[in-house]
Amino acid sequence: MRAAWPTSGREDFPLRVHLVNPSHLSFGVAVITPRWLYVLAAATPAAYGDPAITDETLTVLDVNTIGAGDVVGIGIHTGNALRGYELGRAARERGAWVVFGGIHATLYPEEARELGQAHAVVRGDGDVIWSQVLDDCRAAAPRPQYEGGRIEGEQFLRARWDLLPKDSYMWGSVQTVRGCPKHCSFCSVWRTDGQKPRPRTVDAVLQEVVDLRRRGYRFIALADDNFYPVSLTDLRLAEAQGNTARVATLQAIRSERFELMRRLAQLPSDLVFFTQITMESAEDPEFLDAMRNARIRGALIGVEAVTPEGLKDVYKDFNASGEQLVERLQTFRRHGLHVLGSFIFGLPSDRPATFDATLDLAQRAGVTFAQFVMLTPFPGTVDFKKWEDTTAKKAAPVGGIPLARHWLIPQALRPKVYVPHPVMEAEEIRARTQQVWDRFYSMGSIWRRSSCVPGLRGRLAFIFISKLYRQMYANTGIATDSARVSKAARWAALLARPCRHLFTADPMPELAVPMPAEAAVPHHA
Ligand code: B12
Ligand code: SF4
Numbered sequence: 001m002r003a004a005w006p007t008s009g010r011e012d013f014p015l016r017v018h019l020v021n022p023s024h025l026s027f028g029v030a031v032i033t034p035r036w037l038y039v040l041a042a043a044t045p046a047a048y049g050d051p052a053i054t055d056e057t058l059t060v061l062d063v064n065t066i067g068a069g070d071v072v073g074i075g076i077h078t079g080n081a082l083r084g085y086e087l088g089r090a091a092r093e094r095g096a097w098v099v100f101g102g103i104h105a106t107l108y109p110e111e112a113r114e115l116g117q118a119h120a121v122v123r124g125d126g127d128v129i130w131s132q133v134l135d136d137c138r139a140a141a142p143r144p145q146y147e148g149g150r151i152e153g154e155q156f157l158r159a160r161w162d163l164l165p166k167d168s169y170m171w172g173s174v175q176t177v178r179g180c181p182k183h184c185s186f187c188s189v190w191r192t193d194g195q196k197p198r199p200r201t202v203d204a205v206l207q208e209v210v211d212l213r214r215r216g217y218r219f220i221a222l223a224d225d226n227f228y229p230v231s232l233t234d235l236r237l238a239e240a241q242g243n244t245a246r247v248a249t250l251q252a253i254r255s256e257r258f259e260l261m262r263r264l265a266q267l268p269s270d271l272v273f274f275t276q277i278t279m280e281s282a283e284d285p286e287f288l289d290a291m292r293n294a295r296i297r298g299a300l301i302g303v304e305a306v307t308p309e310g311l312k313d314v315y316k317d318f319n320a321s322g323e324q325l326v327e328r329l330q331t332f333r334r335h336g337l338h339v340l341g342s343f344i345f346g347l348p349s350d351r352p353a354t355f356d357a358t359l360d361l362a363q364r365a366g367v368t369f370a371q372f373v374m375l376t377p378f379p380g381t382v383d384f385k386k387w388e389d390t391t392a393k394k395a396a397p398v399g400g401i402p403l404a405r406h407w408l409i410p411q412a413l414r415p416k417v418y419v420p421h422p423v424m425e426a427e428e429i430r431a432r433t434q435q436v437w438d439r440f441y442s443m444g445s446i447w448r449r450s451s452c453v454p455g456l457r458g459r460l461a462f463i464f465i466s467k468l469y470r471q472m473y474a475n476t477g478i479a480t481d482s483a484r485v486s487k488a489a490r491w492a493a494l495l496a497r498p499c500r501h502l503f504t505a506d507p508m509p510e511l512a513v514p515m516p517a518e519a520a521v522p523h524h525a
Helices: 035-043 078-093 103-107 109-115 130-138 202-214 232-240 244-265 279-283 285-293 308-313 322-334 352-364 382-390 403-408 426-440 443-452 456-478 482-503
Strands: 017-021 030-032 052-055 071-075 097-101 120-124 145-149 169-174 219-222 272-277 296-304 338-345 369-374
Touching (some): 017 078, 035 052, 035 071, 071 078, 078 103, 078 403, 097 103, 097 130, 103 109, 103 120, 120 130, 202 244, 232 244, 244 285, 279 296, 279 322, 285 322, 338 352, 352 426, 369 426, 443 456
Parallel strands (some): 017 071, 097 120, 219 272, 272 296, 338 369
């Protein structure tokens, strides 16, 4: 029987829109709001009513809420595609129109139709095309594929934060720019989102941040591919080439970034932002200072490797290595920015000694948090293509699934390391990676790092958050069997609840959007 619907009363318009973020692990509380759900909710015309939103990182979808003729939108990245397909099949069985979108569906639309039984797949950005898809479903004539494309920054919609469930997330998420001019070999962003930065307008970003703060969110992830889309080197190169048009474009983007940070700085002082940024920004003290003033307190920095050979492996020559790397990472700390260093293990140039060397560098460089991921060939990347052609096509299937479609292999059978290494066995890489996590997040190390926050309460909060981070990312990601994954998930769920309270603030319903810098200056005749 179809479950009762809380926002019924639209008997004249029975079609319901469901948006589902798939996950095979549910924690009850989640760290960051999955932005796409609330952007697609904003793209849903009012005539369809408020969509029913399910984020499975909180709770599993109750398929009984889906009725015949409803539209079920499922967003997938590679890591949750398998669960997404299960949901697609379940929704189709209930007679609903099934629509897939997100980065993985963009790369493999055929797969979503075949395994997820999608009636339609949206490739690229959903903001503009979604209403068309809904109208076609309503007319019982959805097209198999829609091209959402790469829309311009001004077309990005403001997320519907009014639909957020209560007491569920620690951080809000707001995007300020999409696309990244770099071309790292393990990353798909520059290929799917493009290398041309597409910044949103400053006003649109500010309105969303204020909306979230009004609701009591004071921690906000700026969910950008790269918060620093124009480096000083880019500017110097364009100038040296005498390319005045490019210099003007780059300058305009840079100025707008500063304008954004000036306006963020006018917001309440309890706001805390976190973003992702390239290491080159360490050469730009003016930018780092503006970030600090805007209360951008931390950033994920893709360090990836600590040796020049490792950086070459991933086409990231613009990063520093060795002692210069330590110095660059410390620069962020000097400018008041905490670093979440992201390191990759399993690169062809890695050796057993690389693990200790990486841990040692991370500790000496004073990074506040770190993640140690194992090289995974994500579709859409240069690495994937190379791996597919050289290794995957020749490998034996796992559980009947070709290795080149590793995300379709059931979780319990999934290999932990995909790329064969010239000198180390897969298990050695996994075990050494796990050891590095264990040592970086040992109680002693966390306690030492916790001195970066004032007061005993602050230090205790830091310990909680470090342990939560470790449980959510290391233990659920690289544990070798599903029993350990479930245990880690239970621990994470247990830690998550008290952690959430550390992030909340009293709502500020009266908070106004700060005026642009010029307008804020009083004019005297
Ligand atoms: C923020 C972010 C995170 C946050 C996520 C927080 C959260 N709760 O959402 C954190 C830090 C936790 C994270 C973690 C990881 N991430 Co991440 N992340 C991002 C990032 C930078 C932005 C995502 C975002 O919010 N975008 C804004 C929204 C509005 O855009 P969107 O999701 O693309 O949605 C639009 C369209 O895709 C489309 N759409 C999406 N869904 C649907 C559904 C339907 C029905 C329709 C019609 C349209 C549609 O419309 C939307 C609006 O335009 C992206 C980069 C990127 N450019 O996407 C990487 C990215 C998604 N992450 C990636 C990866 C690899 C990871 C990790 C595996 C990293 C790691 N090694 O640990 C983990 C995995 C986490 C997990 N649970 O599995 C990859 C995914 C690659 C792939 N092929 O799947 C990306 C693309 C980055 C990259 N370097 O390649 N990530
Ligand atoms: S890893 Fe970061 S810097 Fe490299 S292309 Fe992807 S988003 Fe850009």
